[in-house]
Amino acid sequence: MIREYTQEEFAENFLRSKNKGGALNEEVLKTAKEVLEDIRLNGDAAVKKYVAKFDDEVPDTWEVSAEERKQAWQEVSQEVIEALKKAAENIRSFHAKQLQNSRIMQMGEDIVSGQLFRPVERVGIYVPGGTACYPSSVLMNAIPAVLAGVEEVIMVTPVREGTKIAPILSVAADIAGVNTIYKVGGIQAVGALAYGTETIPAVDKIVGPGNAYVAAAKSLVYGTVGIDMIAGPSEVAVIADENANPVYIAADLIAQAEHDKSARTFLFTTSRKLIEETKAELEKQCTVLPRREIAEASIQTQSAAVLVENIDQAFELSNRLAPEHLEIQVQNPLQQLSKVKNAGSVFLGENTPEAIGDYYGGPNHVLPTSGTARFSSGLSVDDFYKKITYLYYSEKALQEAAPQVIAIANEERLAGHLRAVEKRVKG
Ligand SMILES: NC(=O)c1ccc[n+]([C@@H]2O[C@H](COP(=O)([O-])OP(=O)(O)OC[C@H]3O[C@@H](n4cnc5c(N)ncnc54)[C@H](O)[C@@H]3O)[C@@H](O)[C@H]2O)c1
Numbered sequence: 157m158i159r160e161y162t163q164e165e166f167a168e169n170f171l172r173s174k175n176k177g178g179a180l181n182e183e184v185l186k187t188a189k190e191v192l193e194d195i196r197l198n199g200d201a202a203v204k205k206y207v208a209k210f211d212d213e214v215p216d217t218w219e220v221s222a223e224e225r226k227q228a229w230q231e232v233s234q235e236v237i238e239a240l241k242k243a244a245e246n247i248r249s250f251h252a253k254q255l256q257n258s259r260i261m262q263m264g265e266d267i268v269s270g271q272l273f274r275p276v277e278r279v280g281i282y283v284p285g286g287t288a289c290y291p292s293s294v295l296m297n298a299i300p301a302v303l304a305g306v307e308e309v310i311m312v313t314p315v316r317e318g319t320k321i322a323p324i325l326s327v328a329a330d331i332a333g334v335n336t337i338y339k340v341g342g343i344q345a346v347g348a349l350a351y352g353t354e355t356i357p358a359v360d361k362i363v364g365p366g367n368a369y370v371a372a373a374k375s376l377v378y379g380t381v382g383i384d385m386i387a388g389p390s391e392v393a394v395i396a397d398e399n400a401n402p403v404y405i406a407a408d409l410i411a412q413a414e415h416d417k418s419a420r421t422f423l424f425t426t427s428r429k430l431i432e433e434t435k436a437e438l439e440k441q442c443t444v445l446p447r448r449e450i451a452e453a454s455i456q457t458q459s460a461a462v463l464v465e466n467i468d469q470a471f472e473l474s475n476r477l478a479p480e481h482l483e484i485q486v487q488n489p490l491q492q493l494s495k496v497k498n499a500g501s502v503f504l505g506e507n508t509p510e511a512i513g514d515y516y517g518g519p520n521h522v523l524p525t526s527g528t529a530r531f532s533s534g535l536s537v538d539d540f541y542k543k544i545t546y547l548y549y550s551e552k553a554l555q556e557a558a559p560q561v562i563a564i565a566n567e568e569r570l571a572g573h574l575r576a577v578e579k580r581v582k583g
């Protein structure tokens with residue numbers, strides 16, 4: 157089961173090599189590159205080919221029809237619809253606080269500058285669906301986009317069985333305000349959204365989580381379109397002291413491990429006893445897990461337990477790892493929050509399992525993985541804005557600024573720039 161590492165071994169095995177976009181290995185990137193190039197050149201025909209290759213049956217029509225979307229509401233229980241609506245409300249209130257207005261600044265008497273906040277016009281949201289069904293990802297992706305004022309939200313998701321998407325995905329899409337849904341997933345969906353095909357329109361930005369293939373494809377189309385971040389296979393790190401509950405820790409590690417064989421789970425603790433008890437719990441809880449095979453593969457190959465001398469050492473390792481999720485299971489967890497430097501999202505105390513954030517709490521669950529939380533953040537309203545700066549100078553203001561600008565332009569040996577100012581100033 158979960159392997160124990162010394163701090164040095166952990167650094168060697170998990171921080172030096174594997175934590176640099178680890179999920180995007182060469183082989184995955186090579187496949188993604190080939191598929192993307194084919195889609196760029198051959199549009200729908202290539203998409204069709206790869207849906208058949210990677211996802212089985214090719215639906216006759218890729219767009220989920222208005223009729224299918226209406227019918228979906230009859231196929232989901234009222235209880236689940238209510239749960240989705242309540243979750244959507246929490247996510248909406250959390251993200252509404254991130255809304256921003258354009259700014260205008262008076263910089264002295266004759267100068268005005270500022271920033272225009274403009275929504276990205278057309279956004280593609282990726283909703284994973286290879287081995288599980290993710291209505292929560294529909295809400296997490298689309299709600300901030302709609303709040304920011306995105307005009308068109310296009311959702312893509314693979315079909316797992318038959319040629320229909322799960323009705324709950326369609327209901328979640330209606331609740332969140334998705335305009336169009338296409339039954340295409342994987343690299344081929346990312347390619348179609350980036351380059352546009354006869355059926356699927358090109359978008360301005362692609363957001364959303366996915367497995368290593370999806371994450372690799374997103375990283376490769378960056379530049380043609382915007383992307384949010386590398387949101388690949390799930391991760392959780394738990395920092396725990398001797399008072400933490402091994403039953404909860406094992407449950408939370410399994411909750412992320414069951415996403416994907418490539419998911420990564422970590423325990424940093426001051427207690428050897430807790431490591432032993434967590435190991436025993438992992439064995440026990442996995443035996444009754446429907447996705448046992450996936451969770452066990454993840455725990456056996458991608459996980460680590462590290463005994464540390466004190467909690468500060470645990471934070472040091474976690475900050476270097478920059479996990480997607482960090483659980484702080486120590487006494488007075490709020491007092492430890494200031495020690496977090498790198499993480500996608502933090503969960504405080506034993507009553508805040510990471511799963512509450514996956515579905516319901518409000519913060520976004522689309523988060524940076526494989527060490528990329530060192531420089532990127534979870535999805536937010538901000539991802540759906542462009543911030544356009546502007547500047548106004550009066551004649552008098554330009555006159556005053558001219559000597560400084562001319563001096564700098566002169567040093568840069570850019571005479572054209574210098575003259576553009578010089579020609580306007582008198583005297
Ligand atoms: N970081 C985050 O914010 C976050 C949030 C939710 C889920 N996730 C992750 O999303 C992922 C969901 O994975 P999933 O597989 O269930 O769904 P997915 O939709 O991400 O990927 C499934 C698609 O991958 C493609 N694929 C599979 N094997 C392939 C191969 N050998 N070559 C080329 N393409 C291939 C297929 O087209 C398939 O439809 C998990 O890794 C989970 O941990 C991450």
Ligand SMILES: N[C@H](CO)Cc1c[nH]c[nH+]1
Pocket residue numbers: 290292293389390391412480514515521522
């Ligand atoms: N834990 C995932 C992010 O890594 C999000 C999710 C959706 N559903 C369940 N979990």
Ligand SMILES: [Zn+2]
Pocket residue numbers: 390411412415511514
């Ligand atoms: Zn999860």
